[in-house]
Amino acid sequence: MSDSAAYGAVMARRAEILRxxxxxxxxxxxxxxxxxxxxxxxxxxxxxxEEARRIQAEVNVGxxxxxxxxxxxxxxxxxxxxGHGARLLVKDEAANPSGSFKARRSALSVHEAWxxxxxxxxxxxxxxxxxxxxxxxxxxxxxxxIVQEVFDSRGVGQPEILEKTRACEAYGAEVIQxxxxxxxxxxQLALLExxxxxxxxxxxxxxxxxxxxxxxxxxxxCRRVAGKDPDLVVITHAGGGNVTGTARGxxxxxxDRTLVVGAxxxxxxxxxxxxxxxxxxxxxxxHTGFGVPFATWPDRADVLFNAARPLRYLDRYYTVTQGExxxxxxALAQLEGLERGPAGNTSLAVAVAxxxxxxxxxxxxxxxxxxxxxxxxxxxxxxxxxxxxxEVRRGDPTENKPGQVIVIPERPEQIQAQASPLDELRxxxxxxxxxxSGGDLxxxxxxxxxxxxxxxPEFVEKTxxxxxxxxx
Amino acid sequence: MARAALAGNxxxxxxxxxxAGERAPSAPPETQAVPLExxxxxxLVDAAxxxxxxxxxxxxxxRHVAGRLVAVNPPIPPTFGSPVPExxxxxxxxxxxxxxxxxxxxx
Numbered sequence: 001m002s003d004s005a006a007y008g009a010v011m012a013r014r015a016e017i018l019r020x021x022x023x024x025x026x027x028x029x030x031x032x033x034x035x036x037x038x039x040x041x042x043x044x045x046x047x048x049x050e051e052a053r054r055i056q057a058e059v060n061v062g063x064x065x066x067x068x069x070x071x072x073x074x075x076x077x078x079x080x081x082x083g084h085g086a087r088l089l090v091k092d093e094a095a096n097p098s099g100s101f102k103a104r105r106s107a108l109s110v111h112e113a114w115x116x117x118x119x120x121x122x123x124x125x126x127x128x129x130x131x132x133x134x135x136x137x138x139x140x141x142x143x144x145x146i147v148q149e150v151f152d153s154r155g156v157g158q159p160e161i162l163e164k165t166r167a168c169e170a171y172g173a174e175v176i177q178x179x180x181x182x183x184x185x186x187x188q189l190a191l192l193e194x195x196x197x198x199x200x201x202x203x204x205x206x207x208x209x210x211x212x213x214x215x216x217x218x219x220x221x222c223r224r225v226a227g228k229d230p231d232l233v234v235i236t237h238a239g240g241g242n243v244t245g246t247a248r249g250x251x252x253x254x255x256d257r258t259l260v261v262g263a264x265x266x267x268x269x270x271x272x273x274x275x276x277x278x279x280x281x282x283x284x285x286x287h288t289g290f291g292v293p294f295a296t297w298p299d300r301a302d303v304l305f306n307a308a309r310p311l312r313y314l315d316r317y318y319t320v321t322q323g324e325x326x327x328x329x330x331a332l333a334q335l336e337g338l339e340r341g342p343a344g345n346t347s348l349a350v351a352v353a354x355x356x357x358x359x360x361x362x363x364x365x366x367x368x369x370x371x372x373x374x375x376x377x378x379x380x381x382x383x384x385x386x387x388x389x390x391e392v393r394r395g396d397p398t399e400n401k402p403g404q405v406i407v408i409p410e411r412p413e414q415i416q417a418q419a420s421p422l423d424e425l426r427x428x429x430x431x432x433x434x435x436x437s438g439g440d441l442x443x444x445x446x447x448x449x450x451x452x453x454x455x456x457p458e459f460v461e462k463t464x465x466x467x468x469x470x471x472x
Numbered sequence: 473m474a475r476a477a478l479a480g481n482x483x484x485x486x487x488x489x490x491x492a493g494e495r496a497p498s499a500p501p502e503t504q505a506v507p508l509e510x511x512x513x514x515x516l517v518d519a520a521x522x523x524x525x526x527x528x529x530x531x532x533x534x535r536h537v538a539g540r541l542v543a544v545n546p547p548i549p550p551t552f553g554s555p556v557p558e559x560x561x562x563x564x565x566x567x568x569x570x571x572x573x574x575x576x577x578x579x
Contacts, residue, residue, distance in 0.1 A: 007496055074570050120533060143533040153506035163550040169513070174533040177511040178489070181503050182496045187489060187510070195535070275503045327562060334563030335570060375550030383553025394558050408558045412566070 007183065010190050018303055021192040021199035023116055026304035032444030034433055036305045038312075038452070046205030046307070047108050049252055052213050055111050059139045061103045062213050064095040066221035066365070071335040076355045079413050086232075086355040086362035089225060090348065091218055092369050094340055097139070098167070099371025101214055102132035105241060106200060108210040110136035113198030120144060120197040124188035124302060126161045127285045128370055133200045134173035144173035145197065147188050151179045152278045159384050160284045160343070163375030180278040185302050203301040203308055208245045215249020218365050219258075229255045230365040232354065234347040237262035237317065238290040240298055240308035246367055247313035259315045263350035264291035265343075266319040266418065267402045279388050280403035282322050282381040286346040291317075296428040311426060311453045318417035320349040321400035323407045326378045327415065328352055342378050344370030353417035382406065426453045427463050434467045474544040476522045484513050484546045485529055485539030512537055513546065 003009060019025055024045050029036040047055065056062040069088040077085030096103035106123075110133060113121045120143035123133040130146040137144035146168045150161045157165075157177075168175045176191070178184060192199055201207065215233070222230045233250060235243050247260045265287040270277040272289040281287070295314075298306040325342055328349040333339040351366045358364065374380060382392050391405045397414050400407045409415055430449065434441065441464065449460045477483050490508040514529030514537060521527045527541045 007490060007494060071570050075566065078569060145531075145533050145535075151509070151511070153509075157549065159550050159553070166548050166550060169532065172532055174512065174514070174531040174535065179506070179509045181508050182498050183490060183508050186496065187508075195533075271500050273498070273503055274500050275506055326559065330559050330562040331566055335566055373550075374552050377552050378559060379556050380551065380553040382556045382559070392556070392558055394561075408562075412569075 005190060007186055010186055010193070013193070014189060015304065017189050017192050018199065021197065022201065022204055022303065023112070024204065029305060032442050032448060033437055034299070035444045035448030038309065041305060042205050042209070042307060046209035049212055049216060049249070052108060052209050056104060056107045056210070056213055059107055059136060060097050061107045062096070062217065064217070065092050066090070066218070066225055067092050067338070068225065069336055072331060072352065075331070075335065075412055076352060077360065080356045083360055084357065085360050086358035086364045087226065087360070088351060088355055088364055088366065089222065090366040090369060091214070091221070093214070093367075094344070094369040094371045098128065098132040098135035098171070100128035100132065100344065101211065101242065101368045102127070102129040103135065104210040104214055105129060105202065105207040106132035106136040106210070108206040109133065109198070109200035109204065110140055110142065112206050113200065114140045114142060116198070118196070118198035120195060121200045122147070122188060122191055122195065122197045123200040123202070124184045125202060126150065126164060128164070129202055130164050131167040131171065134168040134171035137173065138171045143197070145176065145191060145195070146173050147176045147184055147191065148178065149180055149184050150177040153179055153275050156279055158279060158284055159375035159380045163373055180273060180275050182273045188302060199302070201302050202239055202241055203303045203306040205307045208241050208248075208307040211241055211245020212249035212252065214367060215246035216253045218246070218367050219250055219253030219255045222363060222365055226363045228363060230258050231358065231362040232259045232261050232351070232364045234261045234263055234351040234354070234364060234366050236286040236344065236346040236368060237264050237310060238285045238287065238294065239301070240294045240306070240310035242368070243310040243313055244308045260313050261350065261354070262291070262310065262314045262317040263347040263417070264288045264317070264319050265325055265346050266321055270403050277403060279384070280390060282385050282406065283325070283343050283346075286343045288319060292425065295425045297432050309452055311422065311429065312451065313454065314422060317420045317422055317425070318350045318354070319420055320346065320353070320415070320417055321397045321407065322402070323397050323400055324409060324415045325349045326382065326406070327409045327412075329378050331412070338369070339372055341370040341372040341376045342381065343376075344368050349415060350417045352412070353415045422454075423459070426455050426459065429453060430460065430463045431467060434464065439468065476520065477516050477541065477544040479516055479519050481516045482513065482545050483516050483527070483529060483541055484511055484543040485527060485537065486511050486542045487539035510539070511542070512539065
């Protein structure tokens with residue numbers, strides 16, 4: 001390999017490659033070591049809600065149906081105290097062109113690449129977003145390269161990601177399939193440099209503005225269907241864009257009293273970049289392996305300042321187990337006649353658990369579904385889990401152990417959402433900032449943290465003072 | 473599977489991007505110990521080649537990529553797996569619980 005292509009050499013050119021490939025001068029928004037002007041970044045480079053809706057309509061994205069889950073609501077009420085059991089609605093995002101809400105994110109990124117005359121688009125993603133970028137690139141006849149993390153060192157591929165390879169190629173994209181590791185981003189940077197293509201990152205303002213239409217539609221649809229604003233909107237949380245964009249859309253629709261609830265599959269203990277752990281998980285997104293690190297340090301992304309800032313918007317955060325999500329996926333198919341992909345039903349599992357304790361007048365909106373198919377299906381994932389030495393059995397889901405045992409509940413009453421305290425995530429964010437800066441945080445950063453964490457200035461002051469005192 | 477390919481055939485090539493020992497410092501030890509590998513599909517540019525040869529392909533985005541030929545017209549791998557007994561009972565159990573669908577409830 002030439003020296004200029006070595007890992008360190010490419011990473012050293014990161015800022016310049018990102019500036020050229022996104023058209024965004026991120027440095028001009030910088031206000032401190034960590035602080036940046038978030039709202040200016042969003043308003044000056046993203047798209048307004050009206051523009052986003054118009055562009056998405058041009059390419060058949062959005063305006064998905066909000067479906068009433070009558071039988072699941074009935075099931076929830078059969079488990080609830082009298083007068084309890086909220087009404088469950090789901091936004092059927094699988095109806096988008098590429099089969100998930102990611103079509104909304106990619107629509108604006110690909111539009112931006114097209115509008116500014118880039119010769120093609122690149123995205124580094126192993127999930128639905130790759131298929132969404134490939135689909136939108138097809139709709140605008142732009143060449144597309146998707147970089148995925150697919151195999152372990154034995155050459156064994158995760159079924160869900162193999163399906164995404166197939167989908168991207170079906171939409172005419174080139175797919176670079178990599179083995180496990182954190183170098184996905186390095187390969188993407190080298191390709192951006194080689195091709196001059198647009199970086200359709202998940203984390204630009206284009207991507208996050210694209211999701212605001214989803215929050216806005218949830219509000220409008222819910223008012224029409226239920227005659228009121230949603231009490232809770234439950235959102236599967238991984239990289240933070242889904243939470244951020246949806247919450248921003250809800251705010252623009254005037255949903256001031258709606259609680260924004262994040263939901264992730266609990267994969268505690270599995271290292272995301274580990275060659276050994278890679279194929280011991282049955283969910284490739286929507287899990288804590290992304291959800292926690294991206295909440296506690298959003299700027300680990302493939303752009304300088306991540307437009308997805310989940311702690312700004314989350315009111316609550318819950319986790320569920322893989323087995324609980326598989327159970328709810330089965331329930332959605334068998335009680336509602338809606339066969340959808342398991343990863344997209346993470347928020348549904350949390351919604352079922354929370355709805356039980358809410359009054360019957362309350363309305364809970366699950367804001368996405370995703371398509372299903374070979375690989376992206378409970379049977380594919382559980383067959384694969386067994387082949388990789390993971391035990392699958394029915395029982396009490398509290399006995400679930402990520403990477404070792406998947407427990408499918410025996411009764412719907414066993415589905416429990418575990419509250420994940422947001423203050424712990426906020427403290428972890430501040431600890432990270434404190435450590436990276438060697439304890440030397442400027443005033444601009446201290447002023448930035450409360451808004452970025454959705455916390456009070458007092459909380460930030462107190463936490464930083466404790467770090468200063470403890471020296472760690 | 474075919475062991476040889478002609479120009480224009482749809483093939484899979486393999487290449488080591490970073491050898492073990494030159495990987496990202498942030499990779500965990502078990503990942504550092506193995507190379508970063510890449511697989512990509514495209515149309516064979518060389519006139520003819522056999523499995524194991526180093527060849528060039530034209531990818532779907534029009535790039536030319538060199539690598540070791542590992543498959544000709546590779547199968548599409550994901551499947552639905554096998555039926556999972558632990559899931560099969562859930563539907564009937566839930567349907568019994570929610571009721572409805574009985575003759576007495578229909579118009």
